[in-house]
Amino acid sequence: MELSLVVSGIETGAFYGLVALGYFLFLRATAAVNFAMGAYVMFAGLAYGYFSEDPSAPLVLGLASAFGAAVLFSWITEDLILRPMARRARDEFGAVMAIVALMFVIEQLAGLAFGRRPLLGRELLDGALVVGSLAIDYHDLLALVATLGTFAAVAAWLKRGRYGRMLRAVGDNEAAARALGLPVRRVRLVAVIATGLICGLAGILVAPQTALSFQSHLSFAILGFIALVLGGVGTPWAPLVGGMLVSAIEAASARYIGGFARDYVLLALVILVFSFRPEGLFTVRVRS
């Protein structure tokens, strides 16, 4: 197999991993699988692409709008949608449908704001690293480093950080955390904002790699979710492993069966993994 294929597979895997990390944090904080996450990533990427299209425009405008939009959407999802619904609903239906509706709203908003044509963002670093016949864009290297850095930061935060440790407590047992007097709502808010930042980063990093359109979000949401389920929620690194696995499976099915086979392989994967190992590869084991 060509080396360039492996490199692009790792780039894609890192991106799916980042989306899955967003799912992971949001799930830990709110117990909801937030499909709209793909839409935050897409909106952030489109915002970055839109404002960085003109090479003379300041980069900071694109970056700020991407992070700002993703954090805002993430906060809206928790504070204005999920929290009020959790107070009265018995099951997940309301939440599933509200999230689907929000996803649709963000999609249409993106279509109105940035137009319905595909947008390609400006690379954060120009040039490429050339090794023999292989050329890797500096932007892609930066994306990989930033992804690994984000994972390391989230892992350290959950292990040692003040809010990170409280988040683990809230995620493991909300009632107990509340009884111990932890500020559950504030902890959730911090986690939700962190999720937004991760989605913003993912959008900015992917925008120069793939041309985004206002309908890209569904495949991000689905592939990120599969990565999350494959990896599991046992450690903060699990989403990265899941992302790499999904990317490898996707690339292999496209190469050995055909481009359109991807959707069939993903369907089989979803049904098999969800049915037989819904807890993923890495799980939390507690002695009982």
Add this chain to the structure above:
Amino acid sequence: MLVSLVLSAAFLAYVEANAYRQDLGMLAIAYALLALGMYLPLALCGSLSLAYNAYFAIGAYAVAIISHAAAAWMPVAIPIAVLISMATAALLGLVTRRLSGFHLAVATMMFGIAVHTWLLNTDSVTGGATGIGDIPRLDILGWGLDRGPLIAFGVILVWLIATAIGRLRASLVGIAMRAQRESLVAAAANGVPTAALRILALAVGAGIATLAGVLLAFMNRFVLPDSFAIKVVFLVLFMPVLGGLATPWGAVLGALLVVAFTLGFDFFQGPGSLTFGLLTLGVLLLVPNGLLGGLAALVGRRRST
């Protein structure tokens, strides 16, 4: 009952005016059938399936393919389409029976996406991206149905199915379905065949959704794969929610609202769809029982005071 009959007649009178309104009317009927198909498992059993674009496609493509490959079978094309769809839904229900909530939503959505990919890429069977044309008009016992009568047929179908689902809801089977939604364990302990009931509801719902595809194929006389992309499912999912889950007429109301909001322009272009999405979100948050449910509560409050 009386209200729905009067409204159906008004709908028919409005639609008869010109071809453009006929297209709108048929779209509303197709959406209503899809929404009713989704309503049945959702409201009665609590089973959420997002594979409805697949059942919609099965109806349309079954008619198109039979009309070209086996014209002699045309008189029974509709039952064949419905049966294929019900079998598909039952199979999908069996395969995903261990899943619930978000996982089930993603698995069924992935099925819908895979079916759309299949329609686009299997040129020998489905005609690929260009679809299939030249579908003959619908003949029922020697009566050829043109566009106008076809719409009337559709309205009758919607009316019959909505009424039947309303009756089913109040029947013993319906009560058993709703009981297992409320408490699976309690229902199972009382001898309710919970898994079988859920799969039955999913299969019947899929059969109803298939009728939407059948009617659309006969109306347009052609089928295109892009009419059956996964985005259709999101719209259809909003319809019963918007109208309210307490009665199947909520799903019909939701379907009419969708068409009214978009006024026949391509739904996915323009601010109409954004308004519609925001409206759905607002109804979910503020009027959890849907528009009809909210209306009923309002009327009830006025009567009691």
